[in-house]
Amino acid sequence: MSGAGSPVVRAENLRIGFPTQNRGETVRAVDGVDFAIEPGETFGVIGESGSGKTTLGRAVVCLLKPSEGRILHGGTDPYTLSASELRHRRRAFQIIFQDPNAALNPRMTILDSIREPLDIAAEMPRAERDRRALEMLDRVGLRSDFAQRYPHELSGGQKQRINIARVLTVRPQLIVCDEVVAALDVSIRADILNLFADLQREFGLTYLFITHDLGVVAHVSSRIAVMYLGRFMEMGPAEALTRQPLHPYTEALLSAEPIPLPSTMRGARRIILQGEIPSPTDPPSGCRFRTRCPAMQGICATDEPEWRELTPGHFVACHFAGSVTGNSR
Ligand SMILES: Nc1ncnc2c1ncn2[C@@H]1O[C@H](COP(=O)(O)OP(=O)(O)OP(=O)(O)O)[C@@H](O)[C@H]1O
Ligand code: SF4
Ligand SMILES: [Mg+2]
Known part of the structure; x- marks a missing residue:
């Protein structure tokens, strides 16, 4: 730091x-x-x-x-x-790219995608990871019902918001x-x-x-x-x-x-x-x-x-x- x-x-x-x-x-x-x-x-x-x-x-x-x-x-x-x-x-030190699809797995729900960096870090219990992922979904301006959707249901701007939420999870x-x-x-x-x-x-x-x-x-x-x-x-x-x-x-x-x-x-x-x-x-x-x-x-x-x-x-x-x-x- x-x-x-x-x-x-x-x-x-x-x-x-x-x-x-x-x-x-x-x-x-x-x-x-x-x-x-x-x-x-x-x-x-x-x-x-x-x-x-x-x-x-x-x-x-x-x-x-x-x-x-x-x-x-x-x-x-x-x-x-x-x-x-x-x-x-x-x-x-995180990076977000031009293509909103690049970091999103089409078979993963939005919640799973946002939580993924925390899953990889493996430092928090699952409930805590879910809680932080939902908090970041809210912070980027998307309703909680987006959590169970899939990337193909989202617009480009919404997907870019998900990418921002993803990187924010790891502070x-x-x-x-x-x-x-x-x-x-x-x-x-x-x-x-x-x-x-x-x-x-x-x-x-x-x-x-x-x-x-x-x-x-x-x-x-x-x-x-x-x-x-x-x-x-x-x-x-x-x-x-x-x-x-x-x-x-x-x-x-x-x-x-x-x-x-x-x-x-x-x-x-x-x-x-x-x-x-x-x-x-x-x-x-x-x-x-x-x-x-x-x-x-x-x-x-x-x-x-x-x-x-x-x-x-x-x-x-x-x-x-x-x-x-x-x-x-
Ligand atoms: N992995 C790589 N292997 C070989 N050459 C590369 C690689 N990545 C970038 N280059 C080359 O390095 C130079 C700079 O590329 P870079 O992608 O960093 O430019 P850029 O400014 O981001 O361009 P753009 O505005 O098109 O995104 C280019 O000539 C590119 O072809
Ligand atoms: S080529 Fe142009 S930019 Fe480069 S040093 Fe000469 S005047 Fe300056
Ligand atoms: Mg470039």
């Missing part, structure tokens, strides 16, 4: 590589990322498809082991723990929310986001909120990191990052964002990103965004930009940050 004042999670030079079928070639899905998430905050991670967001989330909850660098849970490297301590520790400290509203009907997304906010207040939860939807992340996050090809390009307070982006990639994401981003968050210039994300097996030299950057200069191909703190808590990796983005010109 995290001690007073220590981050719930810290990543230090975190790298996750996946070997490919070509000998000696590695997909560098997460390629040197540093951050700390404080208790009770919602840390948003945004980026295009393939930028490494899910890989990062899976590493945070110990579903993937770092290839290099490390993850610290409340100051402790979970991989230094014994197997049983690690199992116990992992309960405090987590942090929940990684990986595109948790992306598969849901637009009309119910706000309800589910509000539920996350209510539960955060009630249980003191910390969230790592992963999405490609800037509208969602700006709505829920206190801080946002912008990920590209396995690295953070920018990280800062949500308000500052969306109103005055420092990195050309962030600016492009903001300018391309359709409704529902408020107009105050949309850049005046509309920048259309050209081309595809390069292969994460062989990222470009220098700045890895340079092949798509409208502000690219010679130095960008040779020198990797430093991770600089331009204003308190607002970091960026761009040689010309502060002088190339539309908001600062």
Whole structure:
């Protein structure tokens, strides 16, 4: 558990590589990322498809082991723990995925599904496990008669509520929310986001909120990191990052964002990103965004930009940050 004042999670030079079928070639899905998430905050991670967001989330909850660098849970490297301590520790770090069906067994009743993490932990008597599962069903806004139903009788939003109840049973400290509203009907997304906010207040939860939807992340996050090809390009307070982006990639994401981003968050210039994300097996030299950057200069191909703190808590990796983005010109 995290001690007073220590981050719930810290990543230090975190790298996750996946070997490919070509000998000696590695997909560098997460390629040197540093951050700390404080208790009770919602840390948003945004980026295009393939930028490494899910890989990062899976590493945070110990579903993937770092290839290099490390993850610290409340100051402790979970991989230094014994197997049983690690199992116990992992309960405090949960993940919910985009597909509401992924964690639900179609042959299990809703009550059995919600109780399952407690059954696996095997630390409470059955009656107590049932009681807590029913309590969580209520907490996520579903009536008790849902308990004996099966997943196919529920809507996508109701199933996502069940997934939230499931992870809450084990009283987590942090929940990684990986595109948790992306598969849901637009009309119910706000309800589910509000539920996350209510539960955060009630249980003191910390969230790592992963999405490609800037509208969602700006709505829920206190801080946002912008990920590209396995690295953070920018990280800062949500308000500052969306109103005055420092990195050309962030600016492009903001300018391309359709409704529902408020107009105050949309850049005046509309920048259309050209081309595809390069292969994460062989990222470009220098700045890895340079092949798509409208502000690219010679130095960008040779020198990797430093991770600089331009204003308190607002970091960026761009040689010309502060002088190339539309908001600062
Ligand atoms: N198990 C795996 N084996 C090999 N490559 C993988 C594996 N998981 C992810 N990758 C690769 O790592 C890179 C990052 O993938 P990841 O799923 O983390 O991206 P993402 O940002 O979550 O994308 P999306 O927005 O589409 O969900 C991609 O190139 C992906 O193909
Ligand atoms: S370092 Fe160069 S290529 Fe990279 S974002 Fe900045 S201006 Fe663009
Ligand atoms: Mg993903």
